[in-house]
Amino acid sequence: xxxxxxxxxxxxxxxxxxxxxxxxxxxxxxxxxxxxxxxxxxxxxxxxxxxxxxxxxxxxxxxxxxxxxxxxxxxxxxxxxxxxxxxxxxxxxxxxxxxxxxxxxxxxxxxxxxxxxxxxxxxxxxxxxxxxxxxxxxxxxxxxxxxxxxxxxxxxxxxxxxxxxxxxxxxxxxxxxxxxxxxxxxxxxxxxxxxxxxxxxxxxxxxxxxxxxxxxxxxxxxxxxxxxxxxxxxxxxxxxxxxxxxxxxxxxxxxxxxxxxxxxxxxxxxxxxxxxxxxxxxxxxxxxxxxxxxxxxxxxxxxxxxxxxxxxxxxxxxxxxxxxxxxxxxxxxxxxxxxxxxxxxxxxxxxxxxxxxxxxxxxxxxxxxxxxxxxxxxxxxxxxxxxxxxxxxxxxxxxxxxxxxxxxxxxxxxxxxxx
Ligand code: NAD
Numbered sequence: 001x002x003x004x005x006x007x008x009x010x011x012x013x014x015x016x017x018x019x020x021x022x023x024x025x026x027x028x029x030x031x032x033x034x035x036x037x038x039x040x041x042x043x044x045x046x047x048x049x050x051x052x053x054x055x056x057x058x059x060x061x062x063x064x065x066x067x068x069x070x071x072x073x074x075x076x077x078x079x080x081x082x083x084x085x086x087x088x089x090x091x092x093x094x095x096x097x098x099x100x101x102x103x104x105x106x107x108x109x110x111x112x113x114x115x116x117x118x119x120x121x122x123x124x125x126x127x128x129x130x131x132x133x134x135x136x137x138x139x140x141x142x143x144x145x146x147x148x149x150x151x152x153x154x155x156x157x158x159x160x161x162x163x164x165x166x167x168x169x170x171x172x173x174x175x176x177x178x179x180x181x182x183x184x185x186x187x188x189x190x191x192x193x194x195x196x197x198x199x200x201x202x203x204x205x206x207x208x209x210x211x212x213x214x215x216x217x218x219x220x221x222x223x224x225x226x227x228x229x230x231x232x233x234x235x236x237x238x239x240x241x242x243x244x245x246x247x248x249x250x251x252x253x254x255x256x257x258x259x260x261x262x263x264x265x266x267x268x269x270x271x272x273x274x275x276x277x278x279x280x281x282x283x284x285x286x287x288x289x290x291x292x293x294x295x296x297x298x299x300x301x302x303x304x305x306x307x308x309x310x311x312x313x314x315x316x317x318x319x320x321x322x323x324x325x326x327x328x329x330x331x332x333x334x335x336x337x338x339x340x341x342x343x344x345x346x347x348x349x350x351x352x353x354x355x356x357x358x359x360x361x362x363x364x365x366x367x368x369x370x371x372x373x374x375x376x377x378x379x380x381x382x383x384x385x386x387x388x389x390x391x392x393x394x395x396x397x398x399x400x401x402x403x404x405x406x407x408x409x410x411x412x413x414x415x416x417x418x419x
Contacts, residue, residue: 007324008300010089016325018092021401024394031409038088039072039106040064044134046112048126060112060131064144065091068411071142072108073098073349075149075178076131076156078124082111090149093320094349097342099404101381103353108144110135116151125159128152132163139164141174141360147352148178158183174359177352186355188370189348194228195371196347197318198236199378200339201292204314207386208291208337212237216253216290218312220244221297222271225318225345227262229294234258242280242288246297248272249285287311295322302327310336317341332395340397342404343385350377 006012015036022032046058061084064072074094077087087109095107112131116124138144139160148157157176161183164175173184181187188195205215215238219230222245230240239255250256250271257276264274272279286293286301289311295301296318302310307323307330315331316339317323323331323338331338351374358364365373389399 007303007326009085010299010321011085013321013325014089014092017397017401018405020398021405024392024398025402025406025409027405027409031412034412035066035405035408036092038063038065038091039067040138041084041088042135042138043084044131046127046130046134048123048130050123051120058112058114058127058131060110060134061087062108062110062135062138062144062146063087063091064106064108064138066095066106066408067143068408068415069099069106070104071106071140072144073105073147073177073352074107074109075147076110076112076152076160077149078112078114078116078127078151078156080113080115082113087111090320093342095408096401096404097346097349098353099407100342100385100400101346101350101377102384102407103350103377105145105349105353108146109149110146111149114151121155124156128156128159129163132160133167136164136167139175141172141356145174145352145356146176147349154178154180154185157185174356177355179355184355184359184364186351186358186370187365187367188374189351189355190224191228191232192351192370192374193225193318193345193348194230194232195374196350196378197225197229197294197296197316197344198232199347199375200344200382201233201238201294201314201316202236203379203382203386204316204337204339205291208313210291210313213239215239215292216241217292217294218242218244218285218288218290219294219296219318220286220301221295221319222261222265223297225348226294226296229296229318230256231258231262233294238292241290242285243271243277244282244285244297245271247282249280249282250274250277251280251285251288252277292316294318298322300324302331304330307331308334310334312336314339317344320345328395328397338396339382340385340400343381343396343400346381347374347378350374
């Protein structure tokens with residue numbers, strides 16, 4: 001395994017996992033080069049007039065890591081620290097994630113270096129529309145389908161869809177996913193990532209012989225992913241014993257009432273001081289003894305500095321990259337069963353795929369159908385990864401990467417090289 005020089009650098013983390021899987025697959029050097037290299041990288045500079053009349057230029061990226069198995073698929077991030085390396089890493093993650101759940105997409109990612117918290121809606125709209133216009137020949141339902149990521153949302157997707165459609169002179173809702181339902185978004189998309197986490201956690205509990213009602217779960221992050229996961233896991237009977245947010249953590253050994261906690265946060269703006277639990281230290285809370293730990297807040301939470309303190313039987317990775325490559329061997333020593341991010345949180349991109357299919361057919365499914373099909377894909381993918389790991393005697397993360405690399409490499413081999 002190539003040892004990351006900077007444990008927290010996302011590109012190095014992605015490469016470390018890639019190398020490990022490529023080695024285990026015994027992939028030849030040529031194919032490794034092909035799989036490692038992004039197919040296309042676009043850098044654009046976006047001039048925008050701010051509300052006070054000043055002109056500002058923002059830098060944006062769109063990277064298509066792979067289009068071998070279908071259109072590039074992946075979110076667009078607006079944040080001050082977006083970098084080319086980060087977008088590259090995230091784009092390759094999307095390729096592997098789509099391949100693990102076996103949906104006909106490649107991987108892509110975009111970003112704009114800006115601080116959405118200090119920009120007005122009008123300024124964000126101008127940035128988004130100009131960014132889209134610059135990418136008019138790059139994105140498209142058949143070529144590259146963006147989605148929301150950090151700092152972007154349903155409204156951003158509506159602006160992209162509208163700008164793209166104005167250029168094409170007709171409505172093209174399949175150009176983005178994560179749109180409002182009224183504009184061709186899919187039912188069930190908002191909770192899809194959390195629902196996927198719940199489905200794979202139930203599968204893992206079965207393997208451990210733990211009944212859902214006996215399972216003690218710790219969730220970090222009470223946002224879209226963690227909040228929905230906590231709500232759905234609790235509905236499935238699991239006990240959410242600890243919830244961790246950036247400003248504190250709450251604990252109840254009998255299980256927190258998640259609906260009441262959502263109401264408390266709505267009222268007070270925080271999860272702390274919840275009447276149905278006790279406040280606990282947010283750092284120590286991550287080390288609570290539990291059956292399932294769900295890191296669903298951000299990357300680099302479990303590192304070589306704290307991995308030995310984790311006391312969970314199962315880690316179900318809600319966030320992208322919550323565990324660093326150097327933490328993996330430490331968790332392995334503790335026999336912790338990891339459901340890796342590229343499998344665990346793939347429910348979001350799976351329902352994005354459903355959204356794209358519905359848009360292209362102009363025929364929309366009810367929520368029950370979305371959820372049933374999501375469950376089929378997540379359950380099958382979990383079983384694929386775990387049986388692959390058992391067969392090849394590797395950990396689940398390496399198995400997920402091996403499965404993904406193998407699928408993409410096989411497609412490239414079958415298609416042959418156009419030269
Ligand atoms: P979000 O912003 O809705 O939620 C993140 C939550 O984590 C927020 O409530 C935030 O306050 C909390 N948080 C931030 N720093 C924290 C800290 N240090 N300790 C505890 N809590 C902290 O974002 P999200 O959409 O839920 O995404 C969370 C993660 O999941 C990200 O890594 C994202 O890339 C990944 N992810 C999201 C989706 C999706 O469909 N939204 C899909 C796949 C992966």
